[in-house]
Amino acid sequence: MDASPTKGKAVEGSINMIGLGLSAIGPGVGIGLIFAAFISGVARQPEAQSRLQSIAILGFVLAEALFIITVALAFVLPI
Amino acid sequence: MSFSVSLSGLAPSAAEGADDGFVAPGPGSFELPPVFHIGDFGVTKPMLLLVLSAVLILAFTIAASRKEQMVPSRLQFAGETVYGFVRNTLARDNIGSEHFMKFVPYLFSLFMFILVNNYYGVIPFVQFSTFSRIGFVVPLALLTWVIYIGAGMWKHGVLGYFKHATMPSGVSGPILILLVPLEFFSNILVRPVTLTLRLFGNMFAGHLLLILFATGGAALLTSGNLLYGGVGILSFALGVGVSFLEMLVMFLQAYVFTLLTSMYIGEALADEH
Numbered sequence: 001m002d003a004s005p006t007k008g009k010a011v012e013g014s015i016n017m018i019g020l021g022l023s024a025i026g027p028g029v030g031i032g033l034i035f036a037a038f039i040s041g042v043a044r045q046p047e048a049q050s051r052l053q054s055i056a057i058l059g060f061v062l063a064e065a066l067f068i069i070t071v072a073l074a075f076v077l078p079i
Numbered sequence: 080m081s082f083s084v085s086l087s088g089l090a091p092s093a094a095e096g097a098d099d100g101f102v103a104p105g106p107g108s109f110e111l112p113p114v115f116h117i118g119d120f121g122v123t124k125p126m127l128l129l130v131l132s133a134v135l136i137l138a139f140t141i142a143a144s145r146k147e148q149m150v151p152s153r154l155q156f157a158g159e160t161v162y163g164f165v166r167n168t169l170a171r172d173n174i175g176s177e178h179f180m181k182f183v184p185y186l187f188s189l190f191m192f193i194l195v196n197n198y199y200g201v202i203p204f205v206q207f208s209t210f211s212r213i214g215f216v217v218p219l220a221l222l223t224w225v226i227y228i229g230a231g232m233w234k235h236g237v238l239g240y241f242k243h244a245t246m247p248s249g250v251s252g253p254i255l256i257l258l259v260p261l262e263f264f265s266n267i268l269v270r271p272v273t274l275t276l277r278l279f280g281n282m283f284a285g286h287l288l289l290i291l292f293a294t295g296g297a298a299l300l301t302s303g304n305l306l307y308g309g310v311g312i313l314s315f316a317l318g319v320g321v322s323f324l325e326m327l328v329m330f331l332q333a334y335v336f337t338l339l340t341s342m343y344i345g346e347a348l349a350d351e352h
Contacts, residue, residue: 054172054338061335065273068280072213075106075283 016074023070030063101298104290109211109283125209132195132209136188165190165337173341174348178230182344185226189219190337193278197329200286201322208329211282213275220274223340228267231347240347248351274339281332285325292318 038056042049113121143158151159165187170179193210200208210216231240245262246255292314299311 050168054168057331057335057338058342061277061339065277068277068284069273071280071284072276 014074016077020070020074024067027063027067031060034059034063101295104287104294108287108290111207124207125212125215128199128205128207128209129196129215132192132199135195136191140191161191162187169334169337169341173338174345178348182226182230182341186337186341189223189340190333193219193333193336194330197282197333198326200282200289200329201326208282208286210278211286213279213283216275216279219278219336220271223274223336223343224271227340227343227347230344234348243349243351244347270343274336278332278336281328285321285328288321289318289325292321 034056038052041052111124113123114127115122140158143154146152147155166179166183169190170183170186174182196209196215199205200211228240231243234240235243241263244266245259247258247262250258296311296314296318299307299314302308302311
């Protein structure tokens with residue numbers, strides 16, 4: 001095994017992708033909280049499911065928007 | 080080896096014969112060469128798919144509503160289910176029972192249009208969501224923007240609508256100096272941008288993920304290393320899983336775009352209270 005640095009290949013890529021991964025943390029936690037609240041709400045009051053569903057999906061969509069904007073920016077911004 | 084040749088022929092974004100082997104797919108994978116030219120204007124695959132979607136939806140809705148029966152046929156039942164879903168769950172619940180029928184035609188066409196164009200992404204041999212090109216999403220978002228602002232102006236008058244949209248009720252005094260620009264920014268400027276980016280970003284990211292699993296799996300399988308080959312099989316299996324996730328996301332995005340449109344319209348039409 002030769003450990004000289006020229007032997008292995010350098011990892012190439014855009015540092016934007018690290019930011020993309022970081023930006024997934026916040027919406028991930030947020031979406032988890034939204035659906036946790038939705039599930040406990042339905043468990044408490046099953047007849048309210050249809051009303052709660054559209055509210056939950058709206059919250060999911062708004063939380064997800066943060067990540068989606070980053071996806072677009074990660075590919076648009078240089079390096 | 081014939082396997083790798085046929086695969087690279089199918090997927091132009093995969094690596095072709097270079098020493099390094101694999102080139103990861105990127106935004107360039109979405110820039111397809113024109114299928115044919117009209118004058119200097121190159122017609123690409125998503126343009127053709129967009130036109131095809133209009134034809135498909137027209138054919139479906141005409142066929143579903145042609146012979147209306149008391150006991151519906153299967154096709155009529157399918158059409159009525161989609162229509163009833165959009166009319167009752169999306170339009171009536173969000174816009175209110177007074178004005179919702181004016182907006183049902185737009186919402187129904189919007190839902191069907193986005194749904195068909197999204198599902199192109201998982202149909203074999205088509206496999207390209209039209210809305211993974213942002214240029215096709217921008218007009219849809221602008222149309223929604225014009226419609227909900229127009230609806231608000233129709234209900235409240237031009238100045239009345241801006242007052243309705245930017246001044247939350249029950250707030251007065253100097254805090255308005257801070258609130259009015261913020262509300263204007265979030266209700267009027269940002270909404271079309273997030274509508275566009277949400278649909279585009281989901282379709283783009285999903286398609287990119289599928290390309291990555293497919294081409295990466297093929298590159299690993301044909302690398303000649305047994306252990307890499309095992310990972311390649313895992314990659315294909317994950318690709319199948321991601322395809323199912325994408326089918327969920329494709330429906331969800333059509334639903335969400337229509338839901339948000341009807342919510343914006345409902346908000347613009349709401350009475351002061």
